[in-house]
Amino acid sequence: MAAENLGRKAPPASDAPLAEGAVVSAATDAVKDGAKWASAPTSYDAILLASFGGPEGQDDVIPFLRNVTAGRGIPDARLEEVAVHYRAHGGVSPINEQNRELLAALEAEIARRGINLPVYWGNRNWGPYVVDAVHAAHEAGATKLLGLATSAYSSYSSCRQYREDFADALEASSLQGVVEIDKVRPYFDHPGFVEPFVEGLVDAVRDLAQGSDAFGAEDIEVLFTTHSVPMSDAAKSGPAELGYGEGGAYFAQHMAVSEVVIAQAQERLAEAGLDLPLHWQLVFQSRSGPPSQPWLEPDINDVIEELPAAGRRAVIVVPIGFVSDHMEVLWDLDNEARESAETAGLAFRRTPTPGVHPAYVAGLVDLLLERINGVPADEREACTDLGPAFDVCRAGCCENERLGFRPAVAGLKP
Numbered sequence: 001m002a003a004e005n006l007g008r009k010a011p012p013a014s015d016a017p018l019a020e021g022a023v024v025s026a027a028t029d030a031v032k033d034g035a036k037w038a039s040a041p042t043s044y045d046a047i048l049l050a051s052f053g054g055p056e057g058q059d060d061v062i063p064f065l066r067n068v069t070a071g072r073g074i075p076d077a078r079l080e081e082v083a084v085h086y087r088a089h090g091g092v093s094p095i096n097e098q099n100r101e102l103l104a105a106l107e108a109e110i111a112r113r114g115i116n117l118p119v120y121w122g123n124r125n126w127g128p129y130v131v132d133a134v135h136a137a138h139e140a141g142a143t144k145l146l147g148l149a150t151s152a153y154s155s156y157s158s159c160r161q162y163r164e165d166f167a168d169a170l171e172a173s174s175l176q177g178v179v180e181i182d183k184v185r186p187y188f189d190h191p192g193f194v195e196p197f198v199e200g201l202v203d204a205v206r207d208l209a210q211g212s213d214a215f216g217a218e219d220i221e222v223l224f225t226t227h228s229v230p231m232s233d234a235a236k237s238g239p240a241e242l243g244y245g246e247g248g249a250y251f252a253q254h255m256a257v258s259e260v261v262i263a264q265a266q267e268r269l270a271e272a273g274l275d276l277p278l279h280w281q282l283v284f285q286s287r288s289g290p291p292s293q294p295w296l297e298p299d300i301n302d303v304i305e306e307l308p309a310a311g312r313r314a315v316i317v318v319p320i321g322f323v324s325d326h327m328e329v330l331w332d333l334d335n336e337a338r339e340s341a342e343t344a345g346l347a348f349r350r351t352p353t354p355g356v357h358p359a360y361v362a363g364l365v366d367l368l369l370e371r372i373n374g375v376p377a378d379e380r381e382a383c384t385d386l387g388p389a390f391d392v393c394r395a396g397c398c399e400n401e402r403l404g405f406r407p408a409v410a411g412l413k414p
């Protein structure tokens, strides 16, 4: 495949693109030292499914948004704007229902594998809260919990903040020293997480190729999209000693997943005789900080606007940053990005998120078993050169410069 056709985008808040080889090699060397990355077999009493949470009615919207943005310097105007997204959906985020479905699917898959392990679900920003779940688990006699976040990558928002949520919950319930909580590794490159995106991309390309417009590879731009974060968060994502570059592990992991999804999809499309390679790039969405603060770019809508000038007639949006079709997907992609595409005169497809795809659910249970059985790092499933990520976060991993140091569990002590 012609490499020059694969659009690579560095985080453009800086002029210097990331050195391609350098992003990957440091982590690859470190991962060979498996003993440091994989923990010993551990007997857990319960799983703690941890998520973001969302409002369940109009009256919840503003209190929810205040929970999310406490101390974050998000302008009020942005809160008003985001409230509109929830209001348009009756004040209900789809995320809680999606987590109830995931909880049920996990319970079923755990039972199918013959494991006896209850799952408790708790959120960061709305009830049921993590502390409620920890309480319930403890009341049922559990003292050793394995946390599983609905977030696959390394960064403050997607990894460390869950570890802080766990620490906060132990403090609020006075269960420090009584209950212990570990956390499943960032699973961005677990095949179970990647597979639904590959399938979605293959289906979208075939759909566009077979439609009346008969779009070919030259007509299509594939946009892998994820949540933007402040550049300072991105830079501190992952352990500094692995030298991920200025976009940190967050950027490197998304690039690696994009590359794997495009490669696997192209392989399947080639078997179906479709014209390749596809044009693609990694883009960002849902930026919320003040304009003075640099966040990862380019924004998905800005990129879409410029696609016709590059000769594209269709755009396929692959939401690799998200595990379910929550508000950031429904509003920012299915409304806003779709509208940008319409304005630009482009056909638009948005591929599914993992949701409760059987490969994803089975992959999550594989990840739980990895920890229970203490599977060595070199025997773990990971489909990029960056992984598998470590079980116990390195000291300082994904710390937040804006918010300062807060206690977290499931990490090494500085």
Ligand SMILES: CC1=C(CCC(=O)O)c2cc3nc(cc4[nH]c(cc5[nH]c(cc1n2)c(C)c5CCC(=O)O)c(CCC(=O)O)c4C)C(CCC(=O)O)=C3C
Pocket: 052, 053, 054, 055, 065, 068, 069, 072, 074, 078, 079, 082, 093, 094, 095, 150, 151, 152, 155, 157, 158, 227, 228, 229, 230, 286, 287, 288, 289, 321, 322, 323, 326, 327, 328
């Ligand atoms: C990396 C990342 C993920 C992906 C990883 C993961 O999935 O965890 C994610 C997911 C989500 N983000 C969500 C919602 C919101 N995020 C906000 C604000 C922010 N997100 C950030 C980052 C991320 N966010 C950041 C750096 C901020 C700025 C404030 C801060 O520094 O923390 C705000 C405030 C208003 C606004 O500014 O948009 C809202 C309402 C929902 C729920 C959707 C629903 O209700 O269905 C979900 C799943």
Ligand SMILES: [Fe+2]
Pocket: 227
């Ligand atoms: Fe967010």
